Amino acid sequence: MSYASIMVSLDLGSGSGERTRVAAQLAEHFQARLIGVAAREMDYPRGYAETSVLGLEATEEIRDAALADVAEVETAFRLAVGSGRPIEWRSNLTDPEIFLEEQSRAADLVVLGRRGGQDLSDPRLAVNAGRALMGLGRPVLMVPPGVDHLSLKRVVVAWKNTLQTRRAISDAMPLLKVAQQVQVVRITTDEDDEDLEDVVRYLGLHGVNASAFRKSQNGASVALALEEAAKAFDASLIVSGAYGHNRLREWFFGGVTRALLNHCSVCCLMSH
Incomplete structure (x- = not known):
């Protein structure tokens, strides 16, 4: 593809x-x-x-x-x-x-x-x-404002086992294959990384050089934690599913998608 x-x-x-x-x-x-x-x-x-x-x-x-x-x-x-x-x-x-x-x-x-x-x-x-x-x-x-070039060297995949995230990975596959390194990041306190490793192996079957990384929120929002993980990895792109919850709920209470769209300083590829 x-x-x-x-x-x-x-x-x-x-x-x-x-x-x-x-x-x-x-x-x-x-x-x-x-x-x-x-x-x-x-x-x-x-x-x-x-x-x-x-x-x-x-x-x-x-x-x-x-x-x-x-x-x-x-x-x-x-x-x-x-x-x-x-x-x-x-x-x-x-x-x-x-x-x-x-x-x-x-x-x-x-x-x-x-x-x-x-x-x-x-x-x-x-x-x-x-x-x-x-x-x-x-x-x-x-x-985001101020960005006029997209480095294809490093990419972060914001992993959550939802249909939107699975679709986003498929949609981003051309970019993931080009990237030198891909980090699959899950923002969680859960110690079980079985699904995270499954995604890394799946990407490997497509020729993607991927690794797993679990990051704690540490009191920050999920969106901010993702942005911090991307910057720490020196990634120029975050791949994420969009609006896993009802969009009206996200509008009233806030959500990861809304925060990434409105505030993230890193390019984001999203699928719904």
Whole structure:
């Protein structure tokens, strides 16, 4: 298995160029098609629409502004990729999350980004990573702000014996095979490592150089403990299942997926 088609979701935020370069790096490594995607929903005044005669001039201005935004994103995408690489661009004036969900049919992997703390970009182009994870049916690579390169040397697999984690390992297999070292990490107080060793042996059958590591939370959240383990291992990627609990429960009470999406400084490949 490899990645034959990689899609990157873009907006006017400062991180778009960074995640484009990550996606382009992966596309080059796997000789995959690279697709840039952006959409912007037009913000008509309440009570107006394109068919409103009274507001025709206003709606045309709104439409032109939306088209200009999408064109600006496309220009930035092409500049970030550079010349000499075949790429594809897809855009529309519609809800960006719905559009990405529709277009993900053409991708093996979808690259998303998190808005930076000082990012004042237009949210009408932005995609919510949590909702995307639930709706795409594709693995998602979350690229945090400030990251424009993904080293493929070391990878951490956040192990929990759930269908989401098992799916994430399968979805990440092309990257795991490329990595020089993979550490299968379980954040637990349980002394039984039988399933952890099973995963290491399974990865070994696929040619992955993997080892097992059990880490205690030590009072920290699971997400923070995972990030600490990744940094201690000098890993540039965490592979994890997403939303093992009901997503509404995670929204109210917090959860590993939400914390990784919102705060982790390491790239995360997630599957639901």
